[in-house]
Amino acid sequence: MDVQHRDSTLWVSADGNLDAEAGMTLGRVLEEATAYERVLMVDLHGVVLMDRDGLLHLLDLHRRAEGWGLRVLVVGWRPQPQQLMADVAGIRGPGSATGERYALAGFRRLIEERAHQARHLADNGTGWMPGP
Numbered sequence: 001m002d003v004q005h006r007d008s009t010l011w012v013s014a015d016g017n018l019d020a021e022a023g024m025t026l027g028r029v030l031e032e033a034t035a036y037e038r039v040l041m042v043d044l045h046g047v048v049l050m051d052r053d054g055l056l057h058l059l060d061l062h063r064r065a066e067g068w069g070l071r072v073l074v075v076g077w078r079p080q081p082q083q084l085m086a087d088v089a090g091i092r093g094p095g096s097a098t099g100e101r102y103a104l105a106g107f108r109r110l111i112e113e114r115a116h117q118a119r120h121l122a123d124n125g126t127g128w129m130p131g132p
Contacts, residue, residue, distance in 0.1 A: 001025050003032045009039040010070070015046025018081070023057025030064060040065045045076030050084050052115050059112045074102055088114045 001022070002013040012029050016022065033040070042058070044050075050058075058074070065072045077099030085091075085098035088111045101107040 010037045013043045018050040018054030020053035042074045050081035
């Protein structure tokens with residue numbers, strides 16, 4: 001995770017896998033924020049694999065940053081993270097544009113709720129199938 005201060009933007013570049021371990025690092029990004037930042041820019045160009053836990057960490061960071069009054073932009077969605085969001089949301093077929101849908105608060109709430117449900121079911125050993 002690379003964190004930089006650029007004018008009024010806190011710029012975070014992630015790479016590799018965004019999973020539970022990397023997600024904890026992502027969760028500490030706001031510790032770097034100053035009173036001068038107005039925008040949190042999360043660049044996912046380098047993220048080749050995201051799992052449910054990584055997605056939940058990203059959603060948590062987004063919610064906490066908005067609570068601090070930061071505008072949050074997530075850019076650079078690669079195919080696998082987009083497909084993960086589509087699977088979690090129950091969106092069928094290619095080209096679901098989940099990277100673009102991520103900007104919508106309602107979509108973020110939907111995938112967060114379903115990812116938490118999936119985690120709960122997996123933790124209890126009952127399995128999980130994404131659904132509409």
